[in-house]
Amino acid sequence: MSRVFTHCHLYTGQRELSDGFLRFSNRIESVGSMTDFLPMADDQIENLVGKIVVPGFIDVHVHGGYGVDSMTGSAQQICQMAAQMKSEGVTTLFLTTMTQSANKISQAMQTIKTASMTSPIIKGIHLEGPFIAPKFHGAQPVDQIQAASVSRLAQWQQLSGGLIRLITYAPEQNPHLALETYCASHGIRLSVGHSNATYQTLQNCRIDHVTHLFNAQRGLHQREPGVVGFAALSEIPVELICDGFHVIAPVVKIAYRLIGPTRLELVTDAMEAKGMPDGRYQLGGQGVTVAKGRATLANGKLAGSVLKFSQAFKNIIDFTGCSIADAVKMSSTNQAREFNLRGKGSLEIGSDADINVFDKQLTLMATYSYGK
Numbered sequence: 074m075s076r077v078f079t080h081c082h083l084y085t086g087q088r089e090l091s092d093g094f095l096r097f098s099n100r101i102e103s104v105g106s107m108t109d110f111l112p113m114a115d116d117q118i119e120n121l122v123g124k125i126v127v128p129g130f131i132d133v134h135v136h137g138g139y140g141v142d143s144m145t146g147s148a149q150q151i152c153q154m155a156a157q158m159k160s161e162g163v164t165t166l167f168l169t170t171m172t173q174s175a176n177k178i179s180q181a182m183q184t185i186k187t188a189s190m191t192s193p194i195i196k197g198i199h200l201e202g203p204f205i206a207p208k209f210h211g212a213q214p215v216d217q218i219q220a221a222s223v224s225r226l227a228q229w230q231q232l233s234g235g236l237i238r239l240i241t242y243a244p245e246q247n248p249h250l251a252l253e254t255y256c257a258s259h260g261i262r263l264s265v266g267h268s269n270a271t272y273q274t275l276q277n278c279r280i281d282h283v284t285h286l287f288n289a290q291r292g293l294h295q296r297e298p299g300v301v302g303f304a305a306l307s308e309i310p311v312e313l314i315c316d317g318f319h320v321i322a323p324v325v326k327i328a329y330r331l332i333g334p335t336r337l338e339l340v341t342d343a344m345e346a347k348g349m350p351d352g353r354y355q356l357g358g359q360g361v362t363v364a365k366g367r368a369t370l371a372n373g374k375l376a377g378s379v380l381k382f383s384q385a386f387k388n389i390i391d392f393t394g395c396s397i398a399d400a401v402k403m404s405s406t407n408q409a410r411e412f413n414l415r416g417k418g419s420l421e422i423g424s425d426a427d428i429n430v431f432d433k434q435l436t437l438m439a440t441y442s443y444g445k
Contacts (some may be wrong), residue, residue, distance in 0.1 A: 074115045075102055076444070081121035081430075085420040086128050086406040089398055095126060097426040099444040104420060121430065127401050128420050129164025129427030129440065130382045131408035133239060134199055134285065134312055134340035136169045136356065138347030138379075143168040144177065144357060148187035155192040157348065161381035164427035164442045165196050165408075165417050167238055169342075171357035172202030172213035175225055182232040189236060194442060196414060197238035200229065201284065204252075205267035206243035211289035212376040213267060214357055221247035223255045230259060237261055238412055241284040243268035244275065253279045262411070264312075265300055266290060272298035275307075282411070283311040285342055286328055288319050288375070305331045310411045312340045313403075315388045316380040318367055322392040329389070334399035338407050339385045344368055344377035383429075383437040390435065 075096050083093035085104060094110045096103040112118065137143050141154040151168065158166060168185050170178055182198070189195040202213050204221040219225075221242065230237050240256065241264045256263050257279070265275060266284025269291050283304040284290075291299035304311045311332050315325055319342070329337065341347070346354040346363040354361045354368070361368050361376040368376045386404050389395060395403075409418025416425040426444035431437055 074098075074117055075113070077112070077116045077118045078121045078126060078430075079110065079118055080107060081124050081126045083420065084125070084127045084398055084401045086401055086409075086418050087421055093126075095420060095428070097428070097441075097444050100416070100426055101420055101422050101424045103422060123433060124438065125397065125431040125433065125435070126420070127397070127429050127431070128405040128418055128424075129429055129442065130162045130386065130404045131165040131414065131417060132158070132163050132341055132382055133167040133197070133338065133408055133412070134169050134201070135163075135166055135343050136171065136377055137345040138343050140345055140349055142345040142355065143185065144171050144173060144181045146184070148184050148191070151185065151188035151195075152192040155188070155194050158382075159194070159440045159442055161383045162386070162429040162437050162440050163194070163382050164440065165194055165414060167197040167199040168195060169199040169201050172205060172210070172217045173357055174217060175219070178203070178229060179232055182229050182236075186232065186234040186236060189234070195236075197412065198233055198236045199239040199241070200226075200237055201241040202267065204240075204242040204247050206246050206269045208269045209243070209267045209289045209291070211267055212356055212359065212370055212374055214359060221249045221252050223249070223251045226252070226255060230261070235259070239264055239282060241266035243270060244278045244280065245270040248278070265303070268300055270300055270303075272303050275300065275303040280307070281309055283307075283309065285312050285314050285319065285340065287324065288314065308336070310336050310338050310407060312338050314342045314378055314380065315339055315385045315392065316341075316366070316378050317388065317392075319375060319378065325389065325392040329393040329395060334395060334402045335407065337403045338411070339382070339389060339404045341380040341382055341385060342377050343380055347379045347381065349379075387435045
């Protein structure tokens with residue numbers, strides 16, 4: 074038996090159908106305009122007139138949520154957290170680690186590997202640090218910063234079962250051709266972040282990605298473009314935390330105009346307090362206070378976010394005036410393309426049935442992961 078959505082406003086990631094249908098089981102079986110719809114005997118039809126249907130969201134930078142941290146949670150807790158992230162429309166995620174001791178990172182690699190064997194939405198690990206710059210450590214513990222080590226990275230990749238897909242590092246601290254070579258040969262994207270790198274430095278090394286634009290990096294100056302200028306002028310994917318705190322709405326709009334919807338990727342950078350009441354939490358072993366949507370360390374620095382992805386999707390539209398089609402690119406399609414996530418970021422035939430249903434006010438009504 075197949076489920077069929079009819080009369081929905083459908084965004085497949087490749088095209089927009091204002092009165093479309095979508096037939097799926099665990100994968101998309103057929104899709105098109107209602108003028109071409111032919112019901113089948115075993116169809117379970119649901120009329121979604123007035124509803125908006127988009128691909129499931131992909132978050133490649135998320136530390137935790139719902140009371141669980143990816144560095145300290147058990148495999149069972151991490152699986153429960155991943156399941157709860159579906160409630161905000163996330164159907165694929167890269168669990169993100171912190172700058173910590175080599176042993177703690179090793180333990181996290183093993184735990185996340187175990188969790189991924191049960192939770193199919195965990196498709197990778199984003200290693201944020203520990204090879205970063207002290208000047209821009211942000212909410213990363215400065216005393217745990219390490220010099221880049223290919224042997225250590227190789228050990229972590231082995232412990233993770235090959236799940237590391239992205240590493241945030243400061244290239245000016247680690248002019249390490251061996252690191253670039255290792256990552257290139259093991260399918261790991263190199264992202265500049267928590268970095269004081271100059272524009273010239275970035276032009277002379279391999280950079281595939283930019284971590285949380287504007288946050289914890291050398292900014293744009295009229296005589297030194299820095300990381301922000303490099304992000305604007307390059308052709309690589311660029312993360313953006315669209316919560317209104319890390320980057321306020323007018324600056325989100327500037328980023329959208331400069332970089333555009335084919336390179337921006339929405340991320341939450343969320344920590345364990347996402348989906349939880351205001352109060353005291355932790356991030357990488359550091360105390361965090363959450364109040365009125367802001368997560369801060371004792372020194373007042375932002376400590377990740379409590380942003381839900383469904384809100385980021387709505388915010389990018391509200392802050393920039395972009396189309397839903399462009400928001401789909403920034404929340405799903407771009408990530409799937411960058412990381413070659415087959416079956417993701419699309420609602421065309423053969424894609425995984427990772428589906429989000431919104432009402433006209435962009436309130437998330439339902440999420441389907443592999444058709445369930």
